[in-house]
Amino acid sequence: MKKHAFLPSRISLAAALVAALACAPAWAVDSGSTGADGALNPTVNTEIALPPSGILNYTTINIPAGVTVKFKPNAANTPVYLLASGDVTIAGTIDVRGGDAAPTGTDGDGAQGDDGVPGAGGPGGFSGGRGGRDDAAQRPAVIRGGAGLGPGGGLGGVEGGDGCTTTGYWHYIGAGGAYGKDAYPSNAVAYCNASVTHAVAYGSDLLQPLVGGSGGGGGRGGTNYPGSGGGGGGGAILVASSGTLTLTGTIDATGGDGGGLAGTGIGGRGAGGAGGAIRLLATTVAGNGKLYAAGGCINANGNRRQSCGSDGSYNQYGGSIGRIRIEGDSITYNGTTTPTYVHGDVGPVFIAGAPTLRIASVAGQAVPAVPTGSNDVTLPAATTDPVAVTFETTNVPVGNTVQLRVVPAYGTTTEAISPAITGSTAAGTASVSVTLPQGPSTLQATTTYTVVVAAEDHALLEKLSRLAQNESVHKVEVTVALQGGARARLITDSGKAFEMPYEALSAVGFKG
Numbered sequence: 001m002k003k004h005a006f007l008p009s010r011i012s013l014a015a016a017l018v019a020a021l022a023c024a025p026a027w028a029v030d031s032g033s034t035g036a037d038g039a040l041n042p043t044v045n046t047e048i049a050l051p052p053s054g055i056l057n058y059t060t061i062n063i064p065a066g067v068t069v070k071f072k073p074n075a076a077n078t079p080v081y082l083l084a085s086g087d088v089t090i091a092g093t094i095d096v097r098g099g100d101a102a103p104t105g106t107d108g109d110g111a112q113g114d115d116g117v118p119g120a121g122g123p124g125g126f127s128g129g130r131g132g133r134d135d136a137a138q139r140p141a142v143i144r145g146g147a148g149l150g151p152g153g154g155l156g157g158v159e160g161g162d163g164c165t166t167t168g169y170w171h172y173i174g175a176g177g178a179y180g181k182d183a184y185p186s187n188a189v190a191y192c193n194a195s196v197t198h199a200v201a202y203g204s205d206l207l208q209p210l211v212g213g214s215g216g217g218g219g220r221g222g223t224n225y226p227g228s229g230g231g232g233g234g235g236a237i238l239v240a241s242s243g244t245l246t247l248t249g250t251i252d253a254t255g256g257d258g259g260g261l262a263g264t265g266i267g268g269r270g271a272g273g274a275g276g277a278i279r280l281l282a283t284t285v286a287g288n289g290k291l292y293a294a295g296g297c298i299n300a301n302g303n304r305r306q307s308c309g310s311d312g313s314y315n316q317y318g319g320s321i322g323r324i325r326i327e328g329d330s331i332t333y334n335g336t337t338t339p340t341y342v343h344g345d346v347g348p349v350f351i352a353g354a355p356t357l358r359i360a361s362v363a364g365q366a367v368p369a370v371p372t373g374s375n376d377v378t379l380p381a382a383t384t385d386p387v388a389v390t391f392e393t394t395n396v397p398v399g400n401t402v403q404l405r406v407v408p409a410y411g412t413t414t415e416a417i418s419p420a421i422t423g424s425t426a427a428g429t430a431s432v433s434v435t436l437p438q439g440p441s442t443l444q445a446t447t448t449y450t451v452v453v454a455a456e457d458h459a460l461l462e463k464l465s466r467l468a469q470n471e472s473v474h475k476v477e478v479t480v481a482l483q484g485g486a487r488a489r490l491i492t493d494s495g496k497a498f499e500m501p502y503e504a505l506s507a508v509g510f511k512g
Contacts, residue, residue: 028283028329028346029240029241029242029281029282029283029328029329029346030242030349031083031084031085031240031241031242031281031282031349032083032240032349032350033057033058033059033083033084033085033240033242034057034085035057035058035059035085036057037056037057037058038058038059039058039059039060039061039062040056040058040060040061040062040063040069040082040084041060041061041062042063042064042067042069043064043067044067045067045068045069045070046067046068046069046070047069047070047071047072048069048070048071048072049071049072049074050071050072050073050074050078050080050123051074052074052075052076052078052370053078053081054074054076054078054079054080054081054123054124055081055083056080056081056082056083057083057085058082058083058084058085059084059085059086060084060085060086060087060088061082061084061087061088061089061090061239061241062088062089063089063090063091063092063093063094063249064091064092065091065092065248065249066092067092067093068092068093068094068095069092069093069094069095070095070096071096071123071235073120073123074123075370075372076370076371076372077121077123077124077125077372078123078124079123079124079210079211079212079235079236079237079238079277080096080123080124080235080236080237080238081210081237081238081240081349082094082237082238082239082240083238083240083349084239084240084241084242084243085242086241086242086243087241087243087244087245087246088239088241088243088244088245088246088282089246089248090239090245090246090247090248090249090250090251090287090289091248091249091289092249092250093249093250093251093252094237094239094249094250094251094252095252096122096123096124096125096212096234096235096236096237096251096252096253096276097122097234097235097252097253097254097255097256097276098119098120098121098122098125098128098212098213098215098231098232098233098234098235098254098255098256098273098274098276098296099119099120099121099122099127099231099232099256100119100231100232100256100257100258100259100296100299101117101118101119101128101131101218101228101229101230101231101232101256101257101258101259101270101299102114102115102116102117102118102119102228102229102259103228103259103260103261103262103299104116104131104225104226104227104228104229104259104260104261104262104266104267105222105224105225105261105262105263105266106262106263107228107259107260107261107262107263107299108260112225115131115225115226115228116130116131116132116133116218116221116226116227116228116229116259117130117131117229117259118130118131118146118148118215118216118218118229118230118231118232118259118270119215119216119229119230119231119232119256119257119258119259119273119296120232120256121149121150121212121213121215121232121233121234121235121256121273122212122213122232122233122234122235122236122253122276123212123235123236123237124210124211124212124235124236124237124276124277125150125212125213125214125215125232125233125234125235125236125253125255125273125276126148126149126150126153126177126212126213126214126215126232126233126273127148127149127215127232127233128148128149128154128174128177128215128216128217128218128229128230128231128232128233128256128258128270128271128273129145129146129147129148129149129153129154129156129174129215129216129217129218129229129230129270129407130145130146130156130218130226130229130409130410131145131146131218131219131220131221131226131227131228131229131259131267131268131270132144132145132146132156132157132158132218132219132220132221132226132227132267132268132410133221133226133410134221134222134223134224134225134226134265134267135221135223136223136224138223140158141411142221142410143158143220143221143222143227143267144156144157144158144220144221144410144411144412145157145158145174145217145218145219145220145221145227145230145267145268145270145410146217146218146229146230146407146408146409146410146411147217147218147407147412147413148174148177148199148214148215148216148217148218148230148233148271148273149214149215149233149407149442149444150177150179150212150213150214150215150233150274150444151178151202151203151214151444151446152177152178152179152183152199152200152201152202152213152214152274152320153177153178153199153214153215153217153407154174154175154176154177154178154183154198154199154214154215154216154217154230154271154273154319155174155175155198155199155217156174156175156217156218156219156220156230156410156411156412157172157173157174157175157217157218157219157220157227157267157268157269157270158220158412172219172220172227172267172268172269173219173258173268173269173270173271173298174216174217174218174219174220174227174230174258174268174269174270174271175198175199175216175217175271176198176199176216176217176271176272176273176274176295176296176318176319176320177199177213177214177215177216177217177230177231177233177255177271177272177273177274177295177296177319177320178198178199178200178201178202178213178214178274178319178320179201179202179203179212179213179214179233179234179274179275179276179277179319179320179321179322179323180201180203180274180275180293180320180321180322180323180339181201181320181321182198182199182200182201182320183198183199183200183274183319183320184198184318184320199214199274199320201320202214203277203323205323205325205342205344206325206344206347207236207238207277207279207323207325208347208348209354210236210237210238210277210279211236211277212233212234212235212236212253212276212277212322213233213234213235213253213255213273213274213275213276213277213293213295213319213320213322214233214273214274214319215230215231215232215233215256215273215274216230216231216255216256216258216270216271216272216273216274216296216319217230217270217271218230218258218270219258219261219267219268219269219270219271220267220268221267221268222265222266222267222268223265224263224264224265224266225261225263225265225266225267226267227261227266227267227268227269227270228258228259228260228261228267228268228269228270228299229258229259229270230258230270230271230272230273231255231256231257231258231270231271231272231273231296231297231319232255232256232273232296233255233256233273233274233275233276233319234253234254234255234256234273234274234275234276234277234293234296234322235253235276235277236253236276236277236278237251237253237276237277237278237279238279238280238281238349239251239278239279239280239281239282240280240281240282240349241281241282241283242282242283243282243283243284244282244283244284244285244286245280245281245282245284245285245286245287245328246286246287247280247285247286247287247288247289247291247333247335248287248288248289248335249289249290250289250290250291250292251278251289251290251291251292252290252292253275253276253277253278253292253293253322254275254276254292254293254294254295254296255272255273255274255275255276255294255295255296255318255319255322256272256273256296257272257296257297257298257299258270258271258272258296258297258298258299259299260299261299269298269299270298271296271298271318271319272295272296272297272298272318272319273295273296273319274295274296274319274320274321274322275292275293275294275295275296275319275320275321275322275323275338275339276293276322277293277322277323277324277325278291278293278322278323278324278325279324279325279326279327280325280326280327280328280333281326281327281328281346281347281349282327282328283328283329283330284328284329284330284331284332285326285327285328285330285331285332285333286331286332286333287333287335288333288334288335289333289335289336290335290336290337291324291335291336291337291338291341292337292338293321293322293323293324293338293339294321294322294338294339295318295319295320295321295322296318296319297318297319298318321338321339322339323339323342324337324339324340324341324342325341325342325343325344326341326342326343326344327343327344327345327346327347328346329346331343354395355393355394355395355396355478356393356394356395356396357391357392357393357396357402357445357446357447358391358392358393359371359389359390359391359443359445360390360391360392360429361388361389361390362377362379362387362388362389362443363377363379363383363387363388363389364388365377365379375440379436385434385435385436386433386434386435387433387434387435387436388431388432388433389404389431389432389433389434389443390429390430390431391418391421391429391430391431391432391445391447392427392428392429393421393427393428393429393430393447394426394427394428395425395426396421396425396428396447396449396478397421397425397449398420398421398422398423398424398425398428399420399421400420400421400447400448400449401417401418401419401420401421401430401447402417402418402421402430402432402445402446402447403415403416403417403418403445403446403447403448404416404417404418404432404434404443404444404445405443405444405445405446406434406436406437406441406442406443407441407442407443407444408437408439408440408441408442409439409440409441410439411437414434414435416432416433416434417432418430418431418432419431419432421447448478449478460510461473464476464490464510467490467498471492471493471494471496472492472493472494473490473491473492473493475491476488476489476490476491476510
């Protein structure tokens with residue numbers, strides 16, 4: 001059987017410049033739109049194909065009531081960047097939700113060809129995990145559900161630990177995906193007295209870099225039917241206007257639901273994907289519309305939106321909430337948001353120069369410069385383990401290591417840590433040997449390093465202190481991922497930690 005390495009794409013963005021018009025209003029916020037795509041004014045439900053960068057440059061945007069706009073993801077699955085040099089009016093709906101997993105067994109249309117198929121992530125989000133395969137003998141290696149994709153992918157359903165039997169109910173179900181908060185622990189943990197294992201939050205409320213939610217774990221397989229897949233993570237979208245952004249409609253980045261189940265000998269249900277990301281940026285943000293980045297749920301007994309986990313209790317299987325941020329010189333918006341939005345000062349649309357990390361090759365086979373996340377590398381059946389996975393870094397100090405995570409379509413995830421990165425900060429390399437399971441797998445990688453701020457650099461220390469609630473900053477920890485970009489934590493002399501995107505530090509002159 002061939003082995004496939006699926007690589008989630010690293011986001012690469014370029015900011016466009018706004019053409020200066022002699023008669024243009026003196027707007028305080030520059031969205032960065034070139035206006036090259038003209039005006040967006042759909043009169044019917046519309047799906048827009050995203051360009052490779054994910055950036056759409058409009059003059060104005062007007063989505064009327066009753067009209068829904070969706071986006072066809074590009075090969076790199078970037079977030080959606082809606083830029084407008086003029087005003088933006090959203091009275092209808094912008095939909096970047098994560099996809100629901102397919103119904104399994106006799107549920108839904110009863111078609112079994114898609115049993116166990118997970119929900120796809122919204123643009124910039126991550127897909128759910130596959131449902132475990134059916135097996136009359138209920139062998140754990142066969143029935144394990146696949147983990148959701150993304151930095152906060154939920155674990156797949158499997159037999160319980162510490163003496164639990166495979167006939168117990170609670171551990172059939174996958175665990176929810178994470179993003180804005182930690183995912184809720186599966187009730188299997190409480191029921192079986194196993195160690196608490198759940199997906200953890202990632203990213204920053206600054207939403208730079210912009211990234212979506214992670215997928216929910218797939219349910220374990222049954223005796224006659226597979227488990228259902230996990231829901232996809234909600235997508236990520238930036239809407240930026242140089243003028244006024246008025247929202248009276250809806251922007252929805254909710255995570256997808258796990259698939260429903262029905263029939264004799266069914267397995268476990270897939271869990272919900274995490275909510276995605278919504279960032280609004282304009283000179284003025286107004287309106288009373290709705291912003292949704294809630295987590296997905298499970299589909300129980302033919303009923304969607306069950307056990308969403310909104311209370312965080314152990315018997316919930318929903319994905320965690322995502323993130324919502326609004327930036328503007330004037331914010332009069334008073335609509336409904338789930339979760340509560342974060343209000344911040346107007347920041348740059350894009351910032352360049354952040355550290356990067358990519359997987360360069362697997363078992364000697366080059367990885368595409370822009371991986372799609374699906375069949376990027378196919379290894380011959382004769383390939384022997386372990387195989388070498390090589391990495392390339394930019395703006396990452398040498399001497400640090402890379403953590404590789406292997407997420408198979410079925411079964412448990414494994415991790416490996418590379419030797420130290422060699423080369424230079426500008427261009428580094430590393431390699432690690434890993435055993436790849438049979439069948440398709442997704443490879444995810446991160447690197448984390450620490451920079452100690454020089455005591456004599458008083459100007460930089462003062463700027464960093466302002467980002468840490470005026471506490472004295474001792475060092476900076478930087479984490480770089482394949483998708484989701486770089487993020488940083490300021491560590492103060494008192495031991496407190498303040499997490500933020502790397503771009504926030506770059507903006508005040510930090511380099512490291």
